[in-house]
Amino acid sequence: MKPAVILVGADKGGVGKTTVARALADYLTGKNIMTRAFDTESPRGTLKRFHGDMTEVVDIDSTSDQMRIIDTLNTAQVKVSIIDTRAGSLARTLRALRDVGFFDAVREGQFTFILFHVLGPSIASLDEIAETAPFVSNAHYFLVKNHVNDSTFFEWDPATYQNYFSKTRSAGELTIPKLSEMAYEQVEIAGSPFSQFVANKTGDGRQAAHSFVLRGYVRTWQGKIAEEFEEIGLLDLIAGASPKK
């Protein structure tokens, strides 16, 4: 299996990008896929807070940190790397990856590149798609509608949406369903991965006393997200297969 990089990003803040990265990290861990993560919210990362064991905080503009990510893709035992970009820096991260030759290596088949582009409910998110398009010709590109904080995507009229979609080739869609606010908040307070919360464990693995109802909501929510990942054939993509038609 060739190394795979999964970039989770958005050019707009507050769209739940790190939530998607956390759900992804949980999903892969649950599938026994050894995964490492890079949190570009330097110096203090949110992803690092929830998935401290697997996450390094990096500055994507720093050459040494770029080397820590890219130069270790081939040598690291862990073949799947999640990069959670900091708010508003998707385009900048993509440019940085282009400048270091990462996309050339993807085109040559050295690496698998999957991009989860988390969209907000406003038309500005659609503009991001156009900006992102030049970087994703060899990526498995997925637009993520994140409803976890009850976004309704009310500003998207179908005609505009289709117009933007037609600009990107091979863009798939992924929907992150809403999670009960109270359940989400309790996981935040617990500071543990979603799966640890469901297992009634604290972040450091000790027995917790989380509400069963809230754990149940999180478990159901995770199940729906897993269905979404399975729908796009994420594990196959990571393994190097062609995308589902």
Add this chain to the structure above:
Amino acid sequence: MEQRTRVYICCSPHKRTGATTTARLLTEYLLFNGRGFAGFDTDPHEPDYGARFPQAVTIVDAAKVEGQVAMFDRLLVHDETPKIVDVWHRSYSRFIETMGQIGFMDEARRAMVQPIVLFHADATSASLAASHALAAQWPELGMVVVTNKGAAPLGPDASDILAQFPSSRRFAIGALDASSRACFDAPDFSLSRFLQAPPPDMSIVTRTGLRAWVAPIFTQFQTFELQMSMQAAQFL
């Protein structure tokens, strides 16, 4: 075999089927036998069951996560204290949906909790369909079909109607005469207190009517409990 903690869920998708009456009767049966219980009333607007036992019944809004946490988390505690839930007909769908969403049945099995649905039948096809939907969703769910002749009489075809329900377990609650009904419905009336010491000023006819009505009901509860205990017994 260890006894599981029983959770009685008195419910119906329709109003006026007698679910609150059954919740009350079960509660009075436990109190009459000197036993404790924890109750829940999911009608946050006019909680008749909750108002009658304010010390032991929690009134919750099953549509809100806070209410769900207050109720379901407690229902899953294996403390051998029977739990009784009076499911308001307007919260029925949400209650069942929440049970599914949070994986209530699986957790109940793990936690040594035994949910028993007291499904209140009426003569509509929707009632029958709702009972079958429940049984299809959770085949392992203990279901008792309750008929309340005073609240929702099934008419002359009662036995044919009941035969279509997915459980052969039955509770039959008879109809009360008007004066006994008025007494039973009074806000401060306690059946268990009445059975221990009937008020001297109560009409003999009313006393007799109430006693005659409640005796077979309590017998059914007792028989049901015995059956449950025998099923759980390691040696027979």
